[in-house]
Amino acid sequence: MNPLWTLVPPLAVIPFILFFGEKRKNLREGSIIIAGLVLLLINNQIYNDLMKGGTPQSGEFALLANFSLKLSAEPMGVLFALLASFLWVVTTVYSIGYMRGHHEINQTRFYTCFAIALASVMAAAYADNLLTLFVAYELITLSTFPLVTHAGGEAARRAGRIYLGILMCTSIGLFLPAIIWTSTAAGTLDFVPGGVLATAGLNKTAMAVLLALFVFGIAKAGLMPFHRWLPAAMVAPTPVSALLHAVAVVKTGVFSVLKIVTYTFGIDTVTSSGAAQWLLPIVAFTVIASSIVAFTKDNLKARLAYSTISQLAYIIMAALLASVMAVSGGLLHIVMHAFGKITLFFCAGAILVALHKSEISKLDGIGKRMPITMGAFFIGALSIIGLPPAGGVWSKLLIAGGSLDTGTIIWVLVLMLSTLLNIAYLLPIALRAFLRPDPDLVPGERATLQEAPFACLWAIVLTATTCVLLFIYPQPLTELIGLIQWR
Numbered sequence: 407m408n409p410l411w412t413l414v415p416p417l418a419v420i421p422f423i424l425f426f427g428e429k430r431k432n433l434r435e436g437s438i439i440i441a442g443l444v445l446l447l448i449n450n451q452i453y454n455d456l457m458k459g460g461t462p463q464s465g466e467f468a469l470l471a472n473f474s475l476k477l478s479a480e481p482m483g484v485l486f487a488l489l490a491s492f493l494w495v496v497t498t499v500y501s502i503g504y505m506r507g508h509h510e511i512n513q514t515r516f517y518t519c520f521a522i523a524l525a526s527v528m529a530a531a532y533a534d535n536l537l538t539l540f541v542a543y544e545l546i547t548l549s550t551f552p553l554v555t556h557a558g559g560e561a562a563r564r565a566g567r568i569y570l571g572i573l574m575c576t577s578i579g580l581f582l583p584a585i586i587w588t589s590t591a592a593g594t595l596d597f598v599p600g601g602v603l604a605t606a607g608l609n610k611t612a613m614a615v616l617l618a619l620f621v622f623g624i625a626k627a628g629l630m631p632f633h634r635w636l637p638a639a640m641v642a643p644t645p646v647s648a649l650l651h652a653v654a655v656v657k658t659g660v661f662s663v664l665k666i667v668t669y670t671f672g673i674d675t676v677t678s679s680g681a682a683q684w685l686l687p688i689v690a691f692t693v694i695a696s697s698i699v700a701f702t703k704d705n706l707k708a709r710l711a712y713s714t715i716s717q718l719a720y721i722i723m724a725a726l727l728a729s730v731m732a733v734s735g736g737l738l739h740i741v742m743h744a745f746g747k748i749t750l751f752f753c754a755g756a757i758l759v760a761l762h763k764s765e766i767s768k769l770d771g772i773g774k775r776m777p778i779t780m781g782a783f784f785i786g787a788l789s790i791i792g793l794p795p796a797g798g799v800w801s802k803l804l805i806a807g808g809s810l811d812t813g814t815i816i817w818v819l820v821l822m823l824s825t826l827l828n829i830a831y832l833l834p835i836a837l838r839a840f841l842r843p844d845p846d847l848v849p850g851e852r853a854t855l856q857e858a859p860f861a862c863l864w865a866i867v868l869t870a871t872t873c874v875l876l877f878i879y880p881q882p883l884t885e886l887i888g889l890i891q892w893r
Contacts, residue, residue, distance in 0.1 A: 407451045409477040409532040410464040412487060415445040416494075416525040423517050431513070435502050438517055442495035445524075449487045452479050456889070463534065472594065475541065476534035480597075481889040482668070482737060486661050487531035489741055493653045493748060494524050496865050501645040503861030504755050516556060516643075522549040527654050530662065536585045536595040536670065539662060543581070543626070546658055547573045553646040554639045561641050568638040573625050576632055580623030587616055588670060597665065599891035601672025613671075613681040620666050621685060621722065626659025628718040630692040637711040644755030647707060648748050656714060657740055660721040664736050673728040673892060677812070682726035689726060690820045692719040697827035704765050706754045709831060710747065713790065716824060717743045723817060724805045732808020734887050739801035741883055742876060746789030746798055749869040750832075753783040756858035756866060766835055771844025773836070775856040778863060780839040782870035787832040789873040792825055797876025 419441035426434035455462050456479055463478035498520075505513050526549055529542035547570065555566035589595050591612075592602040608616065625632040636656065640647055667676060676682050693716050700712035717739070724736025756779045757763050761772060773780040789796035792803075802821060809817040843849075857863055876883070 412528040415441040416521040445491045449491045475538045477532040478534040483531040490527045500865035503859035519552045565638040565641045569635045572635040576625035584619035597669035600893045604672045604675045610679045613679040617681045628715045640707045648751040664725045667725040676728035689723045693824045701831040729808045729811045735804025742798040742801045746786045749786030752866045760856045760858045770842040773840035782866045784836040785870040791828040795877045796873045
């Protein structure tokens with residue numbers, strides 16, 4: 407099936423969203439869910455075609471000279487597209503409960519921008535060359551900007567300025583020059599197994615500088631010092647935070663880094679040139695520093711935001727280690743982190759809707775009133791930490807194995823230290839919710855259930871359950887990753 411079809415459902419549903427508007431919410435949101443299911447079916451068909459040995463691709467839209475826009479399906483893109491389309495449906499259902507339960511304004515605009523963002527994510531997932539990836543990357547930034555500023559207050563506008571300023575400045579100032587340099591050096595922007603730069607004749611210094619331009623220019627990956635947009639964007643509604651962290655923005659960032667390392671540079675070229683050696687300490691610093699900062703945050707969403715920065719750095723580390731095992735672990739971690747982190751953000755939103763609490767210090771004893779939500783939070787935390795029975799354990803093991811595969815143990819030690827910090831800043835949240843007394847209850851008073859609306863709860867249970875299923879049965883993901891042509 408032509409990957410171009412993946413752009414149709416999210417774009418075609420926009421007129422329905424606008425037509426039904428605020429007066430016919432059920433029809434508006436029903437049309438979004440239908441579009442999401444159709445998109446998921448299209449991606450599933452592309453997956454089936456790929457598994458049968460097909461090479462689904464679109465026609466080429468020629469621009470100037472040798473520059474063109476084109477979509478094609480390969481294992482990395484299919485994995486990312488399936489993840490994003492599945493979580494679009496889940497996040498939409500969650501958003502219905504959250505946006506109504508929290509009485510959010512401008513819901514029609516929210517869903518419209520969400521749909522545009524998902525269409526852009528599909529374009530990024532199936533991008534056949536760097537130019538197509540760049541265009542999709544910029545469209546994601548522009549379409550999610552109104553979501554970040556959704557609340558409309560001064561804090562939201564300030565966050566929007568930081569968000570747009572950092573992402574646009576880095577993409578135009580670093581990412582775009584890297585693309586131009588690649589075109590000049592290699593004569594093409596196509597993604598090719600083994601990398602187009604393998605025979606470009608660049609020396610080691612040039613290769614290192616070019617790689618740095620890509621890694622820092624793709625600021626959606628959250629590498630320090632270009633990470634501030636991510637915690638700033640947490641002023642947005644929780645469904646937007648979930649979108650940023652699990653579905654669209656940050657996942658597009660780390661996915662782009664993995665794809666460029668694999669198909670533009672080539673993992674053998676990165677290894678032989680040593681281009682990544684000076685970047686790995688910066689990545690390691692990001693892993694540890696963001697984990698330490700997360701530990702200091704009392705606001706739940708802020709803690710989760712800095713946790714995301716650390717987890718994204720795992721994936722960048724996997725890309726820069728440039729071994730098959732490490733990059734495979736990075737791809738797997740995109741999926742594992744997506745389900746674990748979206749579960750945690752869903753739980754944070756549910757707590758806000760049901761109990762109007764956002765500070766960790768005020769969550770004592772809430773497990774008695776919200777047992778399902780906090781049970782799911784515990785499972786999501788296990789996945790982020792990388793402990794059984796949640797899927798995050800497999801991706802972390804592969805990244806650590808990839809480090810050993812390159813003959814270095816220091817990056818394994820970085821992952822181990824970060825894991826200990828993960829335990830320190832995530833597990834106490836669930837433990838205090840279940841083990842400490844609830845200060846809002848009179849001693850001896852029986853707690854009453856105060857779970858979030860059913861739409862929120864359904865989404866939370868589904869993503870938490872998926873975290874466990876990915877531990878038990880990760881084979882479909884590993885089989886798809888196994889089809890990647892590395893050289």
